[in-house]
Amino acid sequence: MKAYVFPGQGAQFTGMGKDLYEQSPLAKELFEKANEILGFRITDIMFEGTAEELKETKVTQPAVFLHSVILAKTLGADFFEPQMVAGHSLGEFSALVANGALSFEDGLRLVSKRALAMQKACEITPSTMAAVLGLEDSIVEDVCASINGVVVAANYNCPGQLVISGETSAVEKACEAMKAAGAKRALLLPVGGAFHSPMMEPAREELAAAIEATTFSTPICPVYQNVTASAVSDPEEIKENLIIQLTAPVRWTQSVQQMIKDGASIFTEVGPGKVLIGLVGKIDREVAVASA
Structure with a gap:
């Protein structure tokens, strides 16, 4: 079975997505739509910005999300056939757009809201x-x-x-x-705050309201969520786990082990970098890995 995995914050690099933008009309259209939704030209920072500019949480999270989701969409149905998906932290939102549980627009709005809420929470306590x-x-x-x-x-x-x-x-x-x-x-680690800890409670409350107000659909395949490390397809359960995710641990090891138990034979990482396929290889040396 084919499993697709989506990276989180930290996978960003300068120039990310530029090739996609230049080579695919669909990618260009989606990137421009993202600029409109966000209210600033994130593409300028992604393609030409410094590593420092790209490291800002309010930029990093939407940038990694956009790279992953747009790459998945440009692969087309012949090459992108997920039978199960998972994302590491922020990557869970990319996974949910890729498997049809969330629309591209709603996914981006939630990721932007999440980034800003986390940034604010980071400023409360060192x-x-x-x-x-x-x-x-x-x-x-x-x-x-x-x-x-x-x-x-x-x-x-x-x-x-x-x-x-x-x-x-x-x-x-x-x-x-x-x-x-x-x-x-x-x-x-050189991070702005304590992600996936009780310190993110103010961000969790803020994001919860936005998630509750967003329509989630039944996905085309299960998502293995960070909070449960198990296959989830029910939209209400997906929402609940997404809200808990900010203050709960990312159970990546357990998620990958469960996906393998459930039949995953190849893991393909969709997005910037190769961090996740590196981790998958350390979790189980027998499984096949690839980059999209």
Whole structure:
């Protein structure tokens, strides 16, 4: 079975999408429509902007979403035949447009709203994330629970690679404790705040209202959502999981393992970069991977 996976924030690069825009009339039309919806020319930043400009959350999230979704649409029905989809964090929105649960326009509006709400939440309390390498998930969880302050497991990326998230001071303390517990590395990430942690509660509330007001359709194939790591097709359940996603961990390892159990034999990454197929390869070395 064919599984398509969609990357999240961090996969962006300068010049992303420019080839698509220049070579495909459909891509050009969708990029221009995106400029109208967003109210600024995101294409100028994507194609010609600096890495610094592209790193702003309000730009990064729509940019990665647009690259993924427009690439999927330009592949056409002959080459894009998903039997299951999943997205990492922000990538879940791309996956939901690609499998027909959300329209392109509604998906972009929600992603823009999500980015702005997260940016605002980041400004309330000093917060950050850190990558922990070489420890069992259960040890990372136990260390986080032992720290005084808000710090939680946020991204289960692959065995031996887990990202933690929370208040800056608590994350720093947790990093020291992770090293003492035997982690190969525990390093702070250059991010604007504590995504997928309780620190995102104000953003979750803001996004919830927008998601509730948006029409979701029954998708053409199941989405394996970050929150449940299981196949979901019911539009109401999809909405509920999307709302929870901002303050809950991304269960990527578990999602990929479940997709393989359910018959996925090839994983194709749709969007900028090759981060996800790298993670899939570490989760299961036997499975085939490809880039769209």
